[in-house]
Amino acid sequence: MRLRSLLHTFSGNAAAGVLAAAAAAGVLAPVPAAAAPACAAAGAPAAPPVQVAQLPDWVESIAVDRRGRMFATAYFTGRVYRIDAPGSAPVALTGDIGANGGVVVRPDGRLLVGTGNDLAHSLTGDLFPVSKLLEVDPESGEVSTYASGLGGIDGVALAPDGTVYTTTLGGRGIGRVTPDGRVDPHWAAVPQPNGIAVSPDGSEVYVVQTTVAPGLYRIPVGDPAHPRRWISAGASDVLALPDGLTLDGRGRPLIATHASGQIWRAEGGSLCAVESGLRLSTQVAYGQGERGFSAGRLYRAGVDGRIHEVPAGAEGVPEAAGAAGTAENKAG
Secondary structure (H helix, E strand, O other), X not given: OOHHHHHXXXXXXXXXXXXXXXXXXXXXXXXXXXXXXXXXXXXXXXXXXXEEEEOOOOEEEEEXXXXXXXXXXXXXXXXXXXXXXXXXXXXXXXXXXXXXXXXXXXXXXXEEEEOOOOHHHHHHOOOOOOEEEEEEOOOOOOEEEEEEEEOOOOOEEEOOOOOEEEEOOOOOEEEEEOOOOOEEEEEEEOOOEEEEEEOOOOOEEEEEEOOOOOEEEEEEOOOOOOOEEEEEOOHHHOOOOEEEEEEOXXXXXXXXXXXXXXXXXXXOOEEEEEEOOOOOEEEEEEEOOOOOOOEOOEEEEEOOOEEEEOHHHOOOOOOOHHHHOOOOOOOO
């Protein structure tokens, strides 16, 4: 039986979720005993996370549009779901289109969704970049190809000028698609790249390295051949499996982790934990607008299909959600 089919069989079990994440990341190891220190709290302690939605699948990535609607990609079924507000039932916007990677919302409201985030395409994506970036209508679910010729797409990030950047977890390639349609699957290289986001001014691309030596890179847009390792995870977090990435309103990266169960924030040259106890997290994203999944609220998605609001992350309100982008995406 293929690995993906085997994992699908057990996808509702939390222990199997850990196995799935670790296997796809190339790591089978115990959860670390220690973790990143808690971020300094301002004022009274925040309320604990609260579940606001659930999908019947591994949620790989989430993004919110200006109307406060959330969109989620489903790893095993390859669907894109829309959730109109916290507490609403998820609606399958598409069938199986291979939408098992990152998702971002363009300024015009249309979605860009990554495909090829399965094990086979992830491991061969640097050699055979054949995966597609799809465009999805948020109302009808109509699907078209936005770009092709990319490595297996895990994370997706959108720059202020409309450039799209992608990651391929099983390789090193950082893909780039320019607004005029030019595709470069090897624009830059970072080991085991996963979550990805673009700085608010568009001058740098931030990329999470998931395994071996977890950490955060900065890639100068003007000098992609020289990525700079910005922050390294502590020795106790070498098996944390950091995943999806987003930015808060001050431009600080927030990172979801699988094994450590923490949401990290980059502060200066180190990482601290905004929240703990949310194991198997895949992605974090901020809301938008005045209703639904509203602006200023941080949301977390996970392998278990659950989506939580995380009040502890609510202090950072994105100033330009389209510029920050979101990343996706999984340690597997």
